[in-house]
Amino acid sequence: MAWSARQRAGLVFSTPWLVSFAAFGLFPVLFSLGLSFSRFSPTRPEMSRWVGLDNYGALVSDATFWQAVGNTLFFAVGTIPFTTGIALALALLLHARPPAGGFFRTALFVPTVISLVVISLVFRYIYAPNGMLNWLLSSLGAGGKAWLQEPSFALPAIMAMDVWASVGYYMILTLAGLKAIPREIYDSAEVDGAGWWDRLIHITLPSLRPILLFIVVINTIRSLQVFVEIVVMTQGGPLNRTLTMVYYLYETAFYKLRMGYGSAIAYALFALLFVITLVQLRVFRFGRAVGE
Amino acid sequence: MLDDFEARHPDLSVESQQLTWQSGFEKIVLAFASRTAPDLCEIGSTWVAKFAAEGALRDLPESPERLAAEYFLTEPGVLNGNVYALPWLVGTRALFVNRSLFEEAGLDPDRPPETWSQLLAAAGRIHALGPGVYGFGTNAGERHVLYKKFMPFAWSGGGRILGEDGASVTFDSKANLDALRFYLDLAEVSLVEKQAVLDQVFKEGRIGMMISGSWNLKSIPEEAPDLDFGVELIPRPDTPEGRHVSFGGAEMLAIPAESRRGEAALALARFLLEPKQGWRIAREVQSVWPSSRKASDGAPPLEPGAGVFLEQMETARTTPTHPRWVELEDIIDTHLERALYGRSSPEQALRDAEAEMESILSAGE
Numbered sequence: 001m002a003w004s005a006r007q008r009a010g011l012v013f014s015t016p017w018l019v020s021f022a023a024f025g026l027f028p029v030l031f032s033l034g035l036s037f038s039r040f041s042p043t044r045p046e047m048s049r050w051v052g053l054d055n056y057g058a059l060v061s062d063a064t065f066w067q068a069v070g071n072t073l074f075f076a077v078g079t080i081p082f083t084t085g086i087a088l089a090l091a092l093l094l095h096a097r098p099p100a101g102g103f104f105r106t107a108l109f110v111p112t113v114i115s116l117v118v119i120s121l122v123f124r125y126i127y128a129p130n131g132m133l134n135w136l137l138s139s140l141g142a143g144g145k146a147w148l149q150e151p152s153f154a155l156p157a158i159m160a161m162d163v164w165a166s167v168g169y170y171m172i173l174t175l176a177g178l179k180a181i182p183r184e185i186y187d188s189a190e191v192d193g194a195g196w197w198d199r200l201i202h203i204t205l206p207s208l209r210p211i212l213l214f215i216v217v218i219n220t221i222r223s224l225q226v227f228v229e230i231v232v233m234t235q236g237g238p239l240n241r242t243l244t245m246v247y248y249l250y251e252t253a254f255y256k257l258r259m260g261y262g263s264a265i266a267y268a269l270f271a272l273l274f275v276i277t278l279v280q281l282r283v284f285r286f287g288r289a290v291g292e
Numbered sequence: 293m294l295d296d297f298e299a300r301h302p303d304l305s306v307e308s309q310q311l312t313w314q315s316g317f318e319k320i321v322l323a324f325a326s327r328t329a330p331d332l333c334e335i336g337s338t339w340v341a342k343f344a345a346e347g348a349l350r351d352l353p354e355s356p357e358r359l360a361a362e363y364f365l366t367e368p369g370v371l372n373g374n375v376y377a378l379p380w381l382v383g384t385r386a387l388f389v390n391r392s393l394f395e396e397a398g399l400d401p402d403r404p405p406e407t408w409s410q411l412l413a414a415a416g417r418i419h420a421l422g423p424g425v426y427g428f429g430t431n432a433g434e435r436h437v438l439y440k441k442f443m444p445f446a447w448s449g450g451g452r453i454l455g456e457d458g459a460s461v462t463f464d465s466k467a468n469l470d471a472l473r474f475y476l477d478l479a480e481v482s483l484v485e486k487q488a489v490l491d492q493v494f495k496e497g498r499i500g501m502m503i504s505g506s507w508n509l510k511s512i513p514e515e516a517p518d519l520d521f522g523v524e525l526i527p528r529p530d531t532p533e534g535r536h537v538s539f540g541g542a543e544m545l546a547i548p549a550e551s552r553r554g555e556a557a558l559a560l561a562r563f564l565l566e567p568k569q570g571w572r573i574a575r576e577v578q579s580v581w582p583s584s585r586k587a588s589d590g591a592p593p594l595e596p597g598a599g600v601f602l603e604q605m606e607t608a609r610t611t612p613t614h615p616r617w618v619e620l621e622d623i624i625d626t627h628l629e630r631a632l633y634g635r636s637s638p639e640q641a642l643r644d645a646e647a648e649m650e651s652i653l654s655a656g657e
Contacts, residue, residue: 041346042321042322042324042325043321043324043325043342043343043346043348044324044346044347044348045325045327047346047347128489129483129485129489129493130493130496146484146485148433149432149433149484149485149486151633154433234433234434235434235435236435237432237433237434237435237629238432238433238629238633239629239630239633239635240626251435251622254318254321255618256618256619256622257321257342257618
């Protein structure tokens with residue numbers, strides 16, 4: 001096949017990226033796919049052997065794995081609506097150009113640029129038995145808790161922190177979406193007598209649909225991979241109530257050194273993510289607006 | 293320190309890499325996986341069996357008996373009668389006592405609890421002082437810690453995790469049940485929290501007693517100079533044969549099987565095992581001691597309470613040497629925690645843990 005000079009140049013320029021992607025992206029992904037069908041011990045790689053579907057078979061009957069799946073889904077379902085809803089509400093408020101809007105926009109965005117490890121450490125103190133939250137509660141006359149030690153509260157506590165930490169980023173995205181809606185549509189709707197609520201339902205939300213879809217999809221992908229908060233704050237406890245899929249895979253692969261089983265967990269997570277994202281794309285595209 | 297070694301062995305040169313506690317283990321595993329392991333490396337005592345069972349470590353020319361006579365905590369390095377790793381730095385846990393709270397509760401701080409019943413009674417008296425004050429500190433809600441706190445009680449009553457042969461599970465036993473019931477009673481008059489929180493609340497003067505490590509010997513006087521605390525042996529069962537057993541962990545030195553400089557690596561290991569070299573590190577890292585049984589002879593001046601740790605070392609025990617120990621550990625932690633949170637009865641917790649451990653053992657590998 002003859003390559004034109006243009007094609008050759010394109011290839012040359014994309015080679016560095018292709019090579020690094022193949023080495024550090026594609027190869028590990030395919031290697032771990034292979035691992036998920038093997039019994040692999042990192043201390044003696046030459047002793048590895050093929051076990052077929054054994055790892056996946058073991059997953060099906062692993063109660064801890066299903067608990068991790070449940071916790072992970074609970075985390076996603078319990079955070080994404082709040083994150084998206086609060087981000088939308090904040091963006092609408094800021095879009096109305098309130099006084100000191102710039103200050104609030106920056107303040108709300110700040111958590112996004114702070115390392116999640118730092119945020120988690122700070123919240124570990126906020127949630128501590130003699131931490132700020134309990135101090136606040138007791139000054140209001142309410143009783144406190146050891147939030148991260150209570151099986152029923154540990155995961156919700158981390159979820160609340162996650163909403164706080166990520167809402168600013170999605171707010172900025174939503175705000176950008178709002179700014180892209182042409183002013184004229186609102187003007188003509190107003191002339192036609194549409195109130196605030198009508199404009200929100202019939203203009204703002206439909207126009208924001210692509211950005212909201214983007215937010216929900218990336219937030220889902222991010223939420224299902226929740227890990228850092230867990231490492232820093234609870235390590236899966238108490239009673240595995242905060243054990244998420246990625247944390248379980250980390251424990252399995254890098255502490256128990258069961259790399260094959262860990263890879264199977266990783267691919268189970270991949271399958272879950274794939275299916276959920278596919279469903280989200282279908283649902284959101286359903287009933288598209290006229291002209292879309 | 294390594295300069296001294298090179299001065300003694302002019303033909304050898306040592307390159308060392310310091311690893312962090314968090315990522316060090318992953319780096320060592322990676323080095324083995326990529327066949328770039330160093331000639332000598334430090335491995336935590338609970339992992340040696342796994343590495344050794346897979347043939348990743350060199351069989352050292354040592355007899356287990358001779359080694360045990362000279363050093364503390366040699367068991368984790370011995371698998372099937374062969375020595376694969378030497379204990380370098382060892383650590384154990386002892387009972388920390390808040391002497392002021394003892395006085396407040398009408399107890400004599402110079403007569404700290406020696407037996408379980410005395411411990412429970414003292415913890416109860418202190419716990420009753422009021423809200424915000426706890427008799428004891430019980431660990432929960434974090435990984436790889438709870439079994440270290442429970443097993444001393446189980447061991448001191450004669451309980452075990454695995455049988456002598458290491459091939460059968462003997463966890464569901466009367467001795468372990470007694471220990472677990474006692475531990476749950478203790479939890480009733482405890483703050484149940486993570487170790488870091490327990491250490492912190494102890495420094496605030498609100499925990500009567502807790503089992504913790506020697507890092508506190510330095511950090512308590514630094515962070516809570518006014519706290520009047522003492523260090524005691526871990527209380528024993530009330531029965532005459534009950535002993536003051538504690539949990540011991542060791543950083544072991546092992547030579548990867550693929551090392552081509554095994555002799556030199558062994559010479560370096562023996563050098564590092566000298567009490568003098570061990571103390572150099574122990575002075576920097578507050579939670580470890582040299583592994584030599586004679587280390588206390590050449591000891592530099594130590595913090596008050598350190599003597600108790602050295603004494604406790606004599607009866608410190610390590611977890612069973614089993615290639616799949618880290619998985620067994622997780623099972624024990626899981627079911628102890630279930631009992632602690634009232635999700636299982638003590639009987640059920642031991643039964644479940646035993647069954648799950650048996651399935652790991654019977655799976656082999």
